[in-house]
Amino acid sequence: xxxxxxxxxxxxxxxxxxxxxxxxxxxxxxxxxxxxxxxxxxxxxxxxxxxxxxxxxxxxxxxxxxxxxxxxxxxxxxxxxxxxxxxxxxxxxxxxxxxxxxxxxxxxxxxxxxxxxxxxxxxxxxxxxxxxxxxxxxxxxxxxxxxxxxxxxxxxxxxxxxxxxxxxxxxxxxxxxxxxxxxxxxxxxxxxxxxxxxxxxxxxxxxxxxxxxxxxxxxxxxxxxxxxxxxxxxxxxxxxxxxxxxxxxxxxxxxxxxxxxxxxxxxxxxxxxxxxxxxxxxxxxxxxxxxxxxxxxxxxxxxxxxxxxxxxxxxxxxxxxxxxxxxxxxxxxxxxxxxxxxxxxxxxxxxxxxxxxxxxxxxxxxxxxxxxxxxx
Numbered sequence: 001x002x003x004x005x006x007x008x009x010x011x012x013x014x015x016x017x018x019x020x021x022x023x024x025x026x027x028x029x030x031x032x033x034x035x036x037x038x039x040x041x042x043x044x045x046x047x048x049x050x051x052x053x054x055x056x057x058x059x060x061x062x063x064x065x066x067x068x069x070x071x072x073x074x075x076x077x078x079x080x081x082x083x084x085x086x087x088x089x090x091x092x093x094x095x096x097x098x099x100x101x102x103x104x105x106x107x108x109x110x111x112x113x114x115x116x117x118x119x120x121x122x123x124x125x126x127x128x129x130x131x132x133x134x135x136x137x138x139x140x141x142x143x144x145x146x147x148x149x150x151x152x153x154x155x156x157x158x159x160x161x162x163x164x165x166x167x168x169x170x171x172x173x174x175x176x177x178x179x180x181x182x183x184x185x186x187x188x189x190x191x192x193x194x195x196x197x198x199x200x201x202x203x204x205x206x207x208x209x210x211x212x213x214x215x216x217x218x219x220x221x222x223x224x225x226x227x228x229x230x231x232x233x234x235x236x237x238x239x240x241x242x243x244x245x246x247x248x249x250x251x252x253x254x255x256x257x258x259x260x261x262x263x264x265x266x267x268x269x270x271x272x273x274x275x276x277x278x279x280x281x282x283x284x285x286x287x288x289x290x291x292x293x294x295x296x297x298x299x300x301x302x303x304x305x306x307x308x309x310x311x312x313x314x315x316x317x318x319x320x321x322x323x324x325x326x327x328x329x330x331x332x333x334x335x336x337x338x339x340x341x342x343x344x345x346x347x348x349x350x351x352x353x354x355x356x357x358x359x360x361x362x363x364x365x366x367x368x369x370x371x372x373x374x375x376x
Contacts, residue, residue, distance in 0.1 A: 028058040029136075031160025033073060035080070035144060039152035049109070051075030053082075055158065056237075065089045069101070079110035079298075082144065082154075084122050097128045097136070105145040107154060110311075118147040118154065126158075134164045163376075182375060186334075188238040190371030194256060194268065194342060196230045197364040232256035232268055238371060240276065248276040250289075268365075270295040270342065272320055285326040285334075293320040293343040295365060316345035316363060326373075334373045342367045 035051040052075060059069030067088035074081050086103035105122035108115050124142020131137050138161070144154040233256060240250030252272045258265040274291035294317040301310045322340020329335055342365040 024060075024062050026058070026060050026165045027162050028165075029056075029138075029160050029162025031055045031057070031138070031158050033075075033144075033156040033158040035075060035154055035156045037152070037154060040150065049078055049080075051077070051080050053080060053156075055160065057160065057162065059086075059088065061088075061090070064091055069103075080107065081110075082107035084144070086122070090128075092128070094130070096130075099126050099128065099140075101125070101140075101142055107145050116150075118145050118150055118152055120145050120147040120149075122146065124156075128162075131161070136162050136164065138162065183242060183244065184376055185241050186239070186373050186375045188334075188371050188373030190236040190238055190252075190336075190369050192234040192236060192254065192367045192369035194232040194234050194365055194367045197366065198362070230259040230266065232259050234268070234367070234369075236369065236371065238373060240274075245278045245280055248278065248287075250274045250276045250291075265301075266297055266299040268295055268297050272342070274320070283328040285328075287324055287326065287338075289320070289322045289324070289338070289340055291320050293317060295343045316343060318343050318345045322367075332375045334375065336371050336373070337369075338371075339368050340366070 031054075033051075033053045033055050035053055037049050053073045054075070055071055055073035057069060057071045059067060061067040067090065069086045069088045071084040071086070072082075073084075082105055084103055084105040086101040088099055088101055090097050090099035092098075101122070101124045103122050104120070106117070106119040108117050122143060122145055124140055126138050126140025126142075128136045128138040138159070140158050140160075142156055142158070144156040146153045234254045236252050236254040238250065238252050240248060242248040250273070252270075252274070254268075254270045254272075256268045258267045270293055272291055272293040274289045276287055276289055278285050278287035294315065297314045297316075299312045299314075301312075302308070303310070320341055320343055322338055324336055324338025324340075326334050326336035344362065344364045
């Protein structure tokens with residue numbers, strides 16, 4: 001039945017909107033998907049899940065009948081992460097466009113016991129409407145992943161917005177343009193090195209906590225292979241709107257690799273919103289960041305004797321601030337370097353010792369990052 005649906009999609013009359021008005025070029029977008037789970041219930045799932053997921057897309061259109069598109073998406077409760085690669089064909093006129101997707105997806109569903117991995121054919125169809133010169137609003141339905149081995153499929157209903165770079169001056173004709181006078185939206189990508197500083201209580205000054213706790217911790221660290229000094233590599237998505245040097249709002253989404261010691265690993269996902277005042281000096285810009293961040297940490301620890309995996313999630317949040325500098329490479333492309341306090345919060349720590357009390361640790365995450373942005 002699913003193969004018949006695939007054949008039917010490919011046989012749809014893509015020439016229904018016969019006049020193609022969009023030239024070749026790159027495009028990128030973001031959307032929201034409602035995803036349903038159907039098929040055999042996995043033993044690791046306590047109930048049938050469904051998700052509202054955030055999705056990023058990017059691709060290249062060579063001609064109306066030859067296009068390639070990649071997507072990344074994530075949802076929660078339970079955690080879902082997926083990636084897809086599609087062959088995309090479309091036809092458009094000045095009013096709307098239709099398009100078909102045929103490709104392959106891989107997905108991972110996080111559970112308290114063992115992650116469920118899915119992979120297989122992915123296909124769907126959509127309808128898009130132009131919004132302004134380069135934007136398109138899209139509605140589509142697709143089988144996100146059809147895993148015949150697990151007898152499971154994920155189905156997605158998606159609304160998205162994409163931007164077509166075709167016909168857009170990418171800015172290389174504007175070398176030497178200044179920072180001042182710009183007003184509008186911008187988006188970018190950054191990489192960051194994130195360090196964790198933990199301000200722990202001084203056990204030796206409090207006899208009720210037991211003066212040997214520091215020594216015991218050091219001995220355990222030596223057995224595990226050294227002190228835990230976590231540092232993560234992160235990738236960030238950046239977007240904002242600038243009304244003027246003293247009126248700019250910016251949001252960021254970031255995710256990291258894993259860091260840990262021994263059998264313990266931890267990853268971070270974070271969201272930040274900033275007020276960003278700046279001083280423009282020709283092609284250079286100096287700016288500040290003042291805002292709020294929420295960080296979700298996910299940790300896993302494997303019992304070396306039983307092989308059992310223990311998972312834990314923590315969310316901490318607080319004020320975030322920093323400083324940076326940027327330089328206009330072209331009229332539209334900006335590079336930057338910055339340092340900021342990503343987040344700081346007090347976390348309650350439960351002590352396993354019978355004669356010891358629970359205590360609080362202050363976690364501070366600092367980030368040194370480089371980024372590149374494009375001004376629309």
